[in-house]
Amino acid sequence: MPPKSDDPLRFVTTSTVAVVAGKGGVGKTTVTAVLARAAVRRGLRVIVVELDGKTTLDNLLPDVEILHLSGTTALAEYLGSHGWGRVSSRLARSGVIDVIASASPGLDDLVLLGRVKQLERSGSYDLVVVDGPAAGHSLSMLRSADGLGAIARSGPIRSQADEVTAMLTDPARCQVVLVTLPETTPVNEAVETAYSLEDDIGIHLGPLVVNAVDDGPELDLAAPGLDRTAPDGSPLRRAAEFRNARRRLQRDERERLGTELALPQIVLPAIAGELDAAAIEALAATLDPPADEEGAT
DSSP states (O other): OOOOOSSTTGGGGTOSEEEEEEOTTSOHHHHHHHHHHHHHHTTOOEEEEEOSSOOHHHHHOTTSEEEEOOHHHHHHHHHIIIIIHHHHHHHHHHTHHHHHHHHSTTHHHHHHHHHHHHHHHHSSOSEEEEEEEEHHHHHHHHHHHHHHHHHOOSHHHHHHHHHHHHHHTOTTTEEEEEEEOSSHHHHHHHHHHHHHIIIIIOOOBOOEEEEEEOOOOOOOOBOSSTTOBOOTTOHHHHHHHHHHHHHHHHHHHHHHHHHHSOOOEEEEEOOOSOOSHHHHHHHHHHHSOOHHHHHHO
8 A cells, every 4th residue: 555654744844845736637726725724733834825826725725824926926026126126017017027938938937936935935934835837837837947047057047046946956945745636647647747856857755645535445235224235227226336436446546656656645535515615624634633533543
């Protein structure tokens, strides 16, 4: 079985920045919210950085500090901090900054990471949780510092690239938390992304988060009551067979994931109903139970 930790959240104290990444649709934003909430439950000073322009996290984490960043706003801030303060906002409104970013691939990603680095270095937070883009963009974003550092031989861009690279490759400062579902295609992509992050970028990998797990024993195909067995083809039997097959598939994929990537797994159960702040709190509690519950297990 996959390696597990006695304390699923021990990783939140091993580095200041956790970049949450994964294939689109695996629940990356949900996991970001759960990890942030669990860290807050432990008394850590937490800020969440959201890069996709969505406001979902505001509803899921109503009392947690959230910073919404885009390439345009981060680049405008960067220009403002380098003597262009009077014109940076005008450039942003006119669309010129978007043109600058398009003409310099990776520049907007670099300044976004530079902003994360500022938060990490500020000393104001114990944990900076970054709700990163989907896996493909995450790789290009995390490669941006190396790419621009190789092009810019000197000046502020080279300095920024060097500083961001230093943060990304220091496991005491930054790690990537990959999110997947216990299904074949997401697991394949998680494995591929993990090797790319370690081999191409040299970034440290935290635990894998396996989201929306339907765990439990095989369902008895006997119908409830009077010892009658659900007949073949009946809705009850088909539903039970489907549930059992899905649980077996998920167990197999988690086993395969643990074989291919020797990383601890954090398992989040599938939830029924609306995903809201209460659901996030409940999921966070599964990762950080009270001390008396820990002692009882």
